Amino acid sequence: MTTREFISATSVDQAVSALSAHAGGAKLLAGATWVMRAPLRGEYLPRAVISISGIAELGEFRIAPDLLSIGACVTHAQLAAALAATGEFGGLTDAARRSANPAIRSVATVGGNLCAAGFAAADLVPALLCLDAKIEYRSVIGTLSMSMEEFLHLRTTLGPGLVARVHVPRGKYRSAHARLPLRKAGDYPVVIVSVKADRHSNGSFHGVRIAVGSVEVTARRWHGLEALVEGRALTPSDIGARAEEMPKEFSGRDGIEAPGWYRVQVLPVLVRRAFEDLCRQESD
Template sequence: MIHASSLQEALDHQASGAVLFAGGTWAMRGPMDRPFVTLSGIPGLDLIEGQGGQLILGALVTHEALARALSTDPGRAALALAAGKSATPAVRRMATLGGNICTADFASPDLVPALLVLGACVTIVTAQGVEDLPLADYLATPPGPHVLTHVKLPAVTGRSTHVRLMQRQAGEYPLAALSMALKADPDGTIRDLRIAVGAVEARPRRWPALEAALIGCTPDPAALRGIARDLSDFIGRDAVDAPGWYRTRVLPGLVARAFATLTAPEGR
């Protein structure tokens, strides 16, 4: 294990073929045939800081710390729930925000759907300098050698939530996960809506067709399931825990669950 003390040092080792190492909860599952570079000695990567409504999160913030920090923030409840329910307590104490975003060949990162609906941007450092990218762009076209250092969340209004379908009650990754952020008028009309789905396909992504169909509406739960079923364009992935067809079939129910949570009276 190589201990990097600066971002430049981490980049240099990465350029030589080393693998960046954060919490290590997923890396332990794969081959250990290359050197690993731990980022834990680089200052500032574990901060949680508010700046004028914006929230800045270091890449080494653990799931446990994230859930605790956001436990009283209804606008960012999706991220608090995703972090607080991911994997197991032992994993949550080690797994990091940056690792959840960057880990290759990991189809069920709970935090990513929540980050997508909250409008997250990521800060990366490359040999050319520092760059901020919308998370959706980063996921669609991963850059070359880089270190993801921070995640930035804009100021939020409205409410958000995160729901999951599990094979068992604990100790595993979800068969399907869905995050939703909602702003509604007093009469219940949807003014703004963001929905993102994880674990169903190889990477989480937004559901723009359903978002567009529901803005300006006041759907009831029964109609919502039907609309979600008709507008689903997801192609489920087959894996040992569930077939692809099942992952897509459960999505309308997750949509209804999330919507019911966000339209319930505050405090319920």
């Protein structure tokens, strides 16, 4: 039987020091919804587990007039509840309150969702990607601040450290989150589309952000479609049609829940649904 070490960190500095000392043989533990299923994925459990759920600053959530700041150990359920009264974060609220199932949402954390590089269907990733979120990454070297796009590109190569907080700028915009599970009982979504925009009185969209998740291994922005929508007065159906007419920019991943071609085929439908929701919010 392999002997494993359990470390209960009480500060971020202690956690990152322990990660560094174990030279890649340790994993962080908060909600445990991903790491504890490692054997089911054919992966070994780490030699050392570092619990960060007791670090107070990682559980803090702050809403300032110009910035939303989310601690890495805030759960999906806590995030959804805290954002319920905000106007611009409809997409992020839906991503948090509709992911997985109630039991998972009560323990799964923001940081864990972002750091699970092998989990292509993470709801919070595209939701934060379209909101121009910044990641605060802490290591023994110091604190790094990077965009979500940078973080997703670097997250498997960053040195020993952890996501401490996520910072999201507030503003005059709306956001929406559309997901397509094959069933409703906690399925992982086949396709995720998160959008953000400010819609002017003439119907034109500005500051358009469109993020796509679950279609490929890693979520990413749809920059080409953003450019087609930016500054134009289009209906959600128009935008869905533009998405359908564009050259296929995504290579769908095959999975047990859906083949890659199906993910790409239904993507324009999810784009239309997301913009329908965004426009509907204006009349609520």
